[in-house]
Amino acid sequence: DWNMPDYIAEAVEKIRQQVGTDEVILGLSGGVDSSVAAALIHRAIGDQLTCVFVDHGLLRLDEGKMVMDMFADNLGVNVIRIDAVDQFMGHLAGVSDPEAKRKIIGREFVEVFQVEAGKRKNAKWLAQGTIYPDVIESAGKGKKGHTIKSHHNVGGLPETLNLKLLEPLRELFKDEVRKLGVALGLPHDMVYRHPFPGPGLGVRILGEVKKEFADLLRRADAIFIEELRKTPFVLAPGASEATDNGIPHRNWYDATSQAFAVFLPVKSVGVMGDGRTYEYVVALRAVQTQDFMTAHWAHLPHELLGNVSNRIINEVRGINRVVYDISGKPPATIEWE
Numbered sequence: 001d002w003n004m005p006d007y008i009a010e011a012v013e014k015i016r017q018q019v020g021t022d023e024v025i026l027g028l029s030g031g032v033d034s035s036v037a038a039a040l041i042h043r044a045i046g047d048q049l050t051c052v053f054v055d056h057g058l059l060r061l062d063e064g065k066m067v068m069d070m071f072a073d074n075l076g077v078n079v080i081r082i083d084a085v086d087q088f089m090g091h092l093a094g095v096s097d098p099e100a101k102r103k104i105i106g107r108e109f110v111e112v113f114q115v116e117a118g119k120r121k122n123a124k125w126l127a128q129g130t131i132y133p134d135v136i137e138s139a140g141k142g143k144k145g146h147t148i149k150s151h152h153n154v155g156g157l158p159e160t161l162n163l164k165l166l167e168p169l170r171e172l173f174k175d176e177v178r179k180l181g182v183a184l185g186l187p188h189d190m191v192y193r194h195p196f197p198g199p200g201l202g203v204r205i206l207g208e209v210k211k212e213f214a215d216l217l218r219r220a221d222a223i224f225i226e227e228l229r230k231t232p233f234v235l236a237p238g239a240s241e242a243t244d245n246g247i248p249h250r251n252w253y254d255a256t257s258q259a260f261a262v263f264l265p266v267k268s269v270g271v272m273g274d275g276r277t278y279e280y281v282v283a284l285r286a287v288q289t290q291d292f293m294t295a296h297w298a299h300l301p302h303e304l305l306g307n308v309s310n311r312i313i314n315e316v317r318g319i320n321r322v323v324y325d326i327s328g329k330p331p332a333t334i335e336w337e
């Protein structure tokens with residue numbers, strides 16, 4: 001039994017006692033956990049908190065703008081936005097192995113963050129949106145050879161920067177973090193967003209990452225998500241109400257656990273008007289899962305898939321074919337890399 005106003009009051013008091021008059025820095029990713037941590041810590045200590053938001057060029061469409069609008073403009077949080085697109089793209093050039101890409105993205109992220117943090121001489125604390133499942137998980141390793149959240153929770157930084165760790169969500173489960181986020185004034189759609197991997201679009205562009213590919217993928221992905229959000233979820237006759245911890249599914253975005261587009265760097269032939277096209281392919285992936293360890297491909301309505309395909313091909317010049325991924329996990333994984 002969880003009384004939200006009491007919980008917030010206690011958490012705020014605890015943060016104030018912990019940090020006193022010190023400054024705190026936090027790496028904002030746009031994800032749920034770091035966002036809720038930022039909102040909570042800001043509630044507690046206001047301007048003593050500075051957030052660093054790194055744009056590595058592998059974010060979703062308008063993500064940077066969204067984060068700045070919400071935190072800097074609406075909530076009045078100090079946010080430093082770092083444009084590190086060229087730095088990341090430079091280091092990723094010529095690299096096509098998925099694990100090598102992950103390592104580079106993680107390393108550069110730490111690098112950029114470290115430079116920014118190093119400028120803030122009064123910062124004594126590094127805040128992170130670590131939640132209870134991360135605490136458990138970090139004991140074991142993910143299938144890809146490193147802990148799932150190793151990139152988000154900028155590992156190694158506290159030691160090199162000599163910062164103390166502030167992790168106010170450490171005891172909370174995901175659904176509690178979401179409720180807390182809503183209570184702190186974050187928008188429902190933000191707090192109930194699908195998970196997004198730390199390496200971002202870097203693992204959704206197969207093989208070598210190029211800015212041109214990221215730009216195409218961002219637009220295709222945004223169309224897919226927009227259509228999922230605007231297509232009502234209708235229960236099959238006789239099916240019992242599907243919910244996410246009591247929140248009913250309003251649309252197909254709610255009814256899927258994770259959905260995204262994947263960029264395939266192969267060209268196929270198409271026709272447009274009376275001309276022949278020779279352009280790239282995008283795959284759509286949508287899954288339903290409880291724990292992300294196993295997953296089913298989502299049985300999206302054909303009409304929804306058709307609309308998404310038409311829109312991507314018509315609106316995103318450079319893509320002339322869209323396919324739907326019907327592989328379960330296992331044996332496939334949710335991400336393609």
Ligand code: XMP
Nearest residue numbers: 102148149195196197198199292333334335
């Ligand atoms: P897979 O592809 O292994 O994904 O079925 C399971 C879940 O983990 C996410 N994922 C990652 N998250 N860094 C992250 O922060 C990563 O390198 C990474 N790889 C996969 C994936 O999005 C899915 O939710």
